[in-house]
Amino acid sequence: MGPRGPHNVNVGLKHVKKIHNLLDEIGYDSENYNVNIPANAKWSPNGVTIAGGNKAGCATNQFNWPYGLSVDDDQTVVIADCWNHRIMQWKNGNATNGQVVAGGNGVGSRLNEFNQPLDVLIDKKTDSLIICDNGNQRIVRWSRRSGTTQGNILFEKIKCYGVAMDEQGYIYASDHGTNEVRRYQLDQKNGVVVAGSCSTGSGLNQLNYPTYLFVDRQQNVYVSDNHNHRVMKWKKGATEGIVVAGGHGKGCALTQLDGPQGLFVDALGTVYVADEGNNRIMRWTQGGQQGTIIAGGNGWGARANQFNHPVGLSFDRHGNLYVVDWGSDRVQRFSIE
DSSP states (O other), rough: OOOOOOHHHHHHHHHHHHHHHHHHHTTTBBBBBBOOTTTOOOOOOSSSEEEEEEEEETTTOOOOSSSEEEOOOOOOOEEEEGGGHHHHHHHOOOOOOOEEEEEEBBSSSSSTSSSSSEEEEEETTTTTTEEEGGGEEEEEEEESSOOOOOOEEEEOOOOOEEEETTTTEEEEETTTTTEEEEEETTTTOOOOOEEEEESSSSSTTBBEEEEEEEEEETTOEEEGGGTTEEEEOOTTTTTSOOOEEEEOHHHHHHHOOEEOOOOOEEETTOOEEEEEGEEEEEEEEEESSOOOEEEEEEEEESTTOOOOSEEEEEOTTTTEEEEEEEGTEEEEEEOOO
């Protein structure tokens, strides 16, 4: 990103007004990132690398298999850097170096260590990070306050892949070992099953390797059902889910997905999913019979309009799209137009 030049004050005021109008149209809620993106929204076809992109490594300008991410309302991005066993933070506008904000002490099971973290979310109410520590089969809370040197274990004995939180503070986690999604409260160590069952399958009451999650204001749970190549919606209290994206077998047609990963749902119920095997980001309107490609879809690669296995996915309050491009060890931002 080049240096900023001088600008006219009137132009600046017009720009601020334009941003405010866009936020009104998008309908962003800073408490839970509930974004209502216009139906005709488009994003730049070329992404900008805002973190990593310097090949695999353990320096602060590198990743080694990044997975899930979370975006704060000031566009600070927090990423689970899986094979470096750490959580990285990149401040808005600084694509050179990130900061280790949790872990980074090698692989292990001590309170200052991780073993292949796969997802992270920002808990703004407690100013902390909630982390899926997959290899240690636990969920950890790590304070964002400076000087924090270790986390504390919230829940154990879960092969956690994705983690989410609702407005009431309940924590949701996918367990790819039992093919379930469970909801936890802090005094409830075992959790309550809210999606899936104890058996693997493709029935509407089953999941097969659930990965990332999204929970809306009504506590409906959306799950990337990875090996079934579909996204499922489980209404609060339901015993079966509803297919809201994919579900027509593995493939690259607009009705299909190939190993869905990162997941986001806006205020209108539109589903955005990282279609990893097809190297594209798909958008499914509520009730739609097929999706549309909003980023990628130009084959496998490391160009600005390509992905190499996209996994994590999120939006900021302006409607800009953030994607963890796992195979290229980078995070790409696609600006809303």
